[in-house]
Amino acid sequence: xxxxxxxxxxxxxxxxxxxxxxxxxxxxxxxxxxxxxxxxxxxxxxxxxxxxxxxxxxxxxxxxxxxxxxxxxxxxxxxxxxxxxx
Numbered sequence: 001x002x003x004x005x006x007x008x009x010x011x012x013x014x015x016x017x018x019x020x021x022x023x024x025x026x027x028x029x030x031x032x033x034x035x036x037x038x039x040x041x042x043x044x045x046x047x048x049x050x051x052x053x054x055x056x057x058x059x060x061x062x063x064x065x066x067x068x069x070x071x072x073x074x075x076x077x078x079x080x081x082x083x084x085x086x
Contacts, residue, residue, distance in 0.1 A: 012024075
């Protein structure tokens with residue numbers, strides 16, 4: 001009979017932290033869906049287009065400090081806005 005979820009969880013929790021992390025990673029990978037067909041090619045095309053826009057001056061860089069200031073204004077209580085200052 002296969003082990004129960006409770007037994008597996010108990011056994012995993014007594015492992016050292018690095019081994020618990022390895023078990024968690026393996027379990028997560030086992031249930032993640034694979035990439036969608038064509039996704040990598042679509043991202044490659046998107047990246048190429050963004051580089052072309054940047055190189056041509058069509059897209060302008062925004063300093064990180066300005067980006068974080070804008071994010072803080074949008075949602076000052078969000079976790080991504082806490083403790084960020086440049």
